[in-house]
Amino acid sequence: MANVSEPLSPALIGAAAVRGDLWVRIRRGAEYVAIPLFALAVSSVLFSVFLLALGKSPLEFFELVNRGGFGTAFSIQNTLQRSAPLILTALAVAVPARIGLIMIGGEGALVLGGFVSAVVAIPFVLGHAPPMVTLIVMAAMGTLMGALWVGLAGYLRHARGVNETISSLLLTYIGIAIMNFFVEGSLRDLTNPNKPSTMPIGDAYMVGKIPGTDVHWGLAAGIILAIALHILLSRTTFGFAVRVSGGNARAALAQGLPVGKLIVICCMIAGACAGLAGFFEVTAIQGRANASLVAGYGFTGILVAFLARHNPIAIIPVAIMFGGIVASGGLVQRRMDLPDATVLVLQGLTFVVLLVSETLYGRFKIFQVGGTADRT
Amino acid sequence: MSDSPFLIVLFAIIGGALRVSTPFMFVALGECLTEKSGRVNLGLEGTLVLGAMTAYATSYHTGSPWLGVLAAGFAGVFLGGIHGYVCKLPKVNDIAIGIAMMLFGTGLAFFFGKAYIQPSAPRLGSFSLGEWTGNPQIATALQVNQLLIVGIIVAFVMAWAFANTKWGLIVRMTGDSAPAAKAMGVSVDLVRFLATAAGGFLAGVGGAFLSLFYPGSWNQGLSSGQGLMAVALVIFARWKPLQCVVAALLFGAAGAVGPALQSVGITQGYYFFNAAPYILTLLIMIASAGSKQAMRDVPGELSITK
Numbered sequence A: 001m002a003n004v005s006e007p008l009s010p011a012l013i014g015a016a017a018v019r020g021d022l023w024v025r026i027r028r029g030a031e032y033v034a035i036p037l038f039a040l041a042v043s044s045v046l047f048s049v050f051l052l053a054l055g056k057s058p059l060e061f062f063e064l065v066n067r068g069g070f071g072t073a074f075s076i077q078n079t080l081q082r083s084a085p086l087i088l089t090a091l092a093v094a095v096p097a098r099i100g101l102i103m104i105g106g107e108g109a110l111v112l113g114g115f116v117s118a119v120v121a122i123p124f125v126l127g128h129a130p131p132m133v134t135l136i137v138m139a140a141m142g143t144l145m146g147a148l149w150v151g152l153a154g155y156l157r158h159a160r161g162v163n164e165t166i167s168s169l170l171l172t173y174i175g176i177a178i179m180n181f182f183v184e185g186s187l188r189d190l191t192n193p194n195k196p197s198t199m200p201i202g203d204a205y206m207v208g209k210i211p212g213t214d215v216h217w218g219l220a221a222g223i224i225l226a227i228a229l230h231i232l233l234s235r236t237t238f239g240f241a242v243r244v245s246g247g248n249a250r251a252a253l254a255q256g257l258p259v260g261k262l263i264v265i266c267c268m269i270a271g272a273c274a275g276l277a278g279f280f281e282v283t284a285i286q287g288r289a290n291a292s293l294v295a296g297y298g299f300t301g302i303l304v305a306f307l308a309r310h311n312p313i314a315i316i317p318v319a320i321m322f323g324g325i326v327a328s329g330g331l332v333q334r335r336m337d338l339p340d341a342t343v344l345v346l347q348g349l350t351f352v353v354l355l356v357s358e359t360l361y362g363r364f365k366i367f368q369v370g371g372t373a374d375r376t
Numbered sequence B: 001m002s003d004s005p006f007l008i009v010l011f012a013i014i015g016g017a018l019r020v021s022t023p024f025m026f027v028a029l030g031e032c033l034t035e036k037s038g039r040v041n042l043g044l045e046g047t048l049v050l051g052a053m054t055a056y057a058t059s060y061h062t063g064s065p066w067l068g069v070l071a072a073g074f075a076g077v078f079l080g081g082i083h084g085y086v087c088k089l090p091k092v093n094d095i096a097i098g099i100a101m102m103l104f105g106t107g108l109a110f111f112f113g114k115a116y117i118q119p120s121a122p123r124l125g126s127f128s129l130g131e132w133t134g135n136p137q138i139a140t141a142l143q144v145n146q147l148l149i150v151g152i153i154v155a156f157v158m159a160w161a162f163a164n165t166k167w168g169l170i171v172r173m174t175g176d177s178a179p180a181a182k183a184m185g186v187s188v189d190l191v192r193f194l195a196t197a198a199g200g201f202l203a204g205v206g207g208a209f210l211s212l213f214y215p216g217s218w219n220q221g222l223s224s225g226q227g228l229m230a231v232a233l234v235i236f237a238r239w240k241p242l243q244c245v246v247a248a249l250l251f252g253a254a255g256a257v258g259p260a261l262q263s264v265g266i267t268q269g270y271y272f273f274n275a276a277p278y279i280l281t282l283l284i285m286i287a288s289a290g291s292k293q294a295m296r297d298v299p300g301e302l303s304i305t306k
Helices: A010-020 A022-053 A058-070 A073-098 A107-125 A131-160 A164-181 A217-237 A237-247 A249-254 A259-286 A297-307 A310-328 A328-336 A342-360 B005-036 B042-061 B065-086 B094-116 B136-141 B148-166 B166-177 B178-183 B188-212 B226-236 B241-261 B270-288 B292-297
Strands: none
Touching: A022 A058, A022 A297, A022 A342, A022 B148, A058 A310, A058 A328, A073 A107, A073 A131, A073 A217, A073 A237, A073 A297, A073 A310, A073 B042, A073 B166, A107 A131, A107 A164, A107 A259, A107 A297, A131 A259, A131 B270, A164 A259, A164 B226, A217 A237, A217 A259, A217 A297, A217 A310, A237 A259, A249 A259, A249 B166, A259 A297, A297 A310, A297 A342, A297 B094, A297 B178, A310 A328, A342 B065, A342 B094, B005 B042, B005 B065, B005 B136, B005 B148, B005 B166, B005 B188, B005 B226, B005 B241, B042 B094, B042 B188, B042 B226, B065 B094, B065 B188, B136 B241, B148 B166, B148 B188, B148 B241, B166 B178, B166 B188, B178 B188, B188 B226, B226 B241, B226 B270, B241 B270
């Protein structure tokens, strides 16, 4: 092996010795903020070089992103609107990551969750059922669909040892194909000749805006879920069992923890989050299920989760930042004559740099207090 | 040779299978080489797309499709080289880097490729495996490209080299046990870097086939998961180059059934056939993962099956 004598994690050893010492904890925690910020700075520089090589001005680019994403009250609300699905799809990556899985099926769960929401609404809308009841049923079914979809990848991992990264991505392709099959086939709304879609749910059945803003309730749901999942993962026995299983599955099994069950539950929570994102995309933005659901939120969510180091609370600001980048895409495209894939290049580059920055942890003395690697 | 429609459709499926399977074959062979050295590169989907774009653009500008193939290979070396280099750093996860490289490669391809969606670039030529029948329809159905032959030769060379050469032994040893390789004085990082870069080259060539021969144009929907499926195929092929070829042909056949049925008027299952390759891949993964045979053949250092 590359590192035969890998020491025990210094954070674990140190934590016991210096628990309660606030200053030490701040210095420890600072590492997890400083290194991702450093990675962001490096990727911005690399992206600037990329733009310069193409004869475009990086200053103009970042200025436009700032203006398009955060410049006006309107753009901020637009940004928050786009952060809502990002928070939820990032949670769909972060929760399985806590148990040691790289699960990237958020896009598929979002698409299928939204699709199922739109489909179960049809009989309710036709029967003029109360909107509240309809929305609750839609949310429940969309969430359940997402939970089953990602849960399937978790089950295959647990029962058969199928690599969850590949299977969850395959399930995403399958999920999109399933939606297309129905949307362009038996469930197509024939009154809409332009774009194959399911029947529109109608304005009466749409989720409203948060009072006083132009932002839909998906943002509130995302923030509440992020806080709830943070408490679940960091402050409960369940969260502790998940962390132990993620750290060392064999030791967890020896302790009698139901590792397989925990894996499936984590994946179902993840899928439920992504499915809920799909529900909000349908009931707050699109009003129907169609190919617009395949907008890449699931993939941007992967990057958001990794940048936030799979911490549900940290996901909120990171998602808002990337919501701004996504929201400013149109402005950047028009003003700088750049293709829409510019945002993809920036995201891909940031992702690579961020993962490379993992190697920096534990290398800087300033963050090392108490137990260090040397002391083991 | 008779002119029976059945035979024509049969040959259409065979010809289609040979055409569809070629990119699968190259990506699977590239991944096979990388995984034999003990590393997983999940980013080959991005390599495939970037290779397709690079090949198309190069062919358009130089007028030489074969230069395009070469350029696609080097685009693959670029992405594979980044992957191979950064994965040697401690604490860097090769699977996560693969996802990032997939997004990065796709982003680069769409970014630079936008200008090449409209123009028409010179394609690769073809020859027919069916000339001997004297039947022009069969001869047309069995049109294939030289890259298919190249891919099969590469597979044989790889299989032979793994078994019989010093280099093959070094790659296998690095993949099975890094400490053993180190003890023999082999630089594990260098071997894996080279294996990932070379694997990227093969995947890039597979992308060139997509844009320059079949389907034979560049657009953003050119590849949707073929690279990923090919990576999954390697497990099914038990890390053996010749079995990679067989697995690729199987997938080519599965992919060719839909269009072949459509050509004779059966269109009902169109969207099902769209999803079929993904479902087939998933079923194959379920069947081959965790089996005792697979566990015996897996390179010992591989993180994907743990």
